[in-house]
Every structure is written in C-alpha cells, then in structure tokens.
Amino acid sequence: MEEIRSLLTAYVTEDEPPIGLSGEAVLSAARLARRRHLLTGAVALAVVVLAMGLAVVVLPHRGGVANAPCPTASDTRAALVDRLSCVVGRAVRSLLPPDAQITRLTIPGEKPPEDPFHLIADPAGDEPRDALFHMGVRVTDARGSGSVYVLMVPSRNSGGPPCEEPEEILCRTEPTPQGLLWLSTLQSGDILTHRVALATPEAVVQFWSNDSGVLEQAGVPLPKQRTEPTLTLAEVRQLALTPGLDF
Numbered sequence: 001m002e003e004i005r006s007l008l009t010a011y012v013t014e015d016e017p018p019i020g021l022s023g024e025a026v027l028s029a030a031r032l033a034r035r036r037h038l039l040t041g042a043v044a045l046a047v048v049v050l051a052m053g054l055a056v057v058v059l060p061h062r063g064g065v066a067n068a069p070c071p072t073a074s075d076t077r078a079a080l081v082d083r084l085s086c087v088v089g090r091a092v093r094s095l096l097p098p099d100a101q102i103t104r105l106t107i108p109g110e111k112p113p114e115d116p117f118h119l120i121a122d123p124a125g126d127e128p129r130d131a132l133f134h135m136g137v138r139v140t141d142a143r144g145s146g147s148v149y150v151l152m153v154p155s156r157n158s159g160g161p162p163c164e165e166p167e168e169i170l171c172r173t174e175p176t177p178q179g180l181l182w183l184s185t186l187q188s189g190d191i192l193t194h195r196v197a198l199a200t201p202e203a204v205v206q207f208w209s210n211d212s213g214v215l216e217q218a219g220v221p222l223p224k225q226r227t228e229p230t231l232t233l234a235e236v237r238q239l240a241l242t243p244g245l246d247f
Contacts, residue, residue: 077128087242105137120134146212189222195236211224211229
C-alpha cells in the first residue's frame, strides 16, 4: 500500500492547498496495490476465471430492508466503511430505474462483495478515517450500460479537480453550505464523463458517471455502451452533496 500512502501523505501535508487529486491517479495506485496483494499466491487459472466474470446484482425495492436506517458507528474502519457504503448505495439507488442491474467493477482476482456498493478502504494510516475509500459499479438498464464511481479522501487540505483539463467540455465551481463544488464534463474519445467533487473542511468527496460499463484503466480505451452517462451532471452533483458522507 506504499503507493497509496505516499499519495495521501503528499496530499494532506503540502503547505498550499493542491489544485486537485486526480481520481484516475488515486484509483490506479489503489488498483495496483490491491492487484499486487490479491494476485500473490493465486494460481493462473483462478485469476483467469475471476477476471472473466462480474457479479450481477438486481436491485429491487426491498421495502423494510431498503428503508432501514444506515449504521451510525464510525469507531472502527470496518464500521465507517459499512456506514459510508450504506449512504452511497441508498443515494445511487434512488437515482436509478427500479429494474436496473448493478455489477460491481473489480480488478482481476478480486471477489465482488455481496453488496455492490460496499466501499474499498485502502489504508493510508492508523485511524479509521485514514484511507482512500472508493468503488465503481456498472449499471445496466433499458438504455444500455454505464458506470458510477465514488472516491472519498479524508483531508483538511482539500481541493477539487482542476479546470482546463485537456478533455474538458465544461468546468465550473459552485459554493455551497457544505463546501466548494467542482463540476465538469469530460470527453475522451467516444466516452463522456460527468464528474463532481465536493471539497469540505475535512475531505474531498468525488463522484463520476460515464457511458461505458467497463472498468476504467489508465491508457485503455473504453467502449461506449449507451448514448449518455448513466447519471446526468445534475444527478452526480446530487450525489456529491449527499448528507452523511462525513468522517
């Protein structure tokens, strides 16, 4: 996990607020660290089999279970992950069609969790909050397949993604009571991505959605699998402002 620890340490200890922490850079480091851990000791056949499949979970509206309150404990990292995962899952589900199918996007060798929204917490310190919290899901509905991602970085030295990126179509900032929002739309080849980051006094919470149901990997072109991202920019903004995503 040294790559992840170095990223977070640099991010939270700079004298000046950074212009932004790239979601792709953080996820690439996280995936690399997890890949090294997960593939150690795994036989080649198991890796191939796991790499070929994704766990599909249909999201029905499940009455009492879906309406039960999310956990409130945050005294351990596991408890914090459970609480944040519940909040993220509820927020994303509320924006999807009732018959949408959810597929957890995984790296080779990683077993999908039972809850597709269960966050990965890559440690970057000893406290429960000292981690990079992230996950990605594929959403398939009548219009095709796309993805929704989340990345949460606890930091009191917070900044959002910078504007004027090469693939940027739209970028603006918006002050809110919770903190400063960065809203952007990016075009990379055929792939359109809506991304919103909220910089609060204690963390950066970033969501993004695109029009491909394939896991993002640096340098690998994604196939376009629907005419527009799964979520609109306004819906991604709504996710970033979800109450309860605190540490």
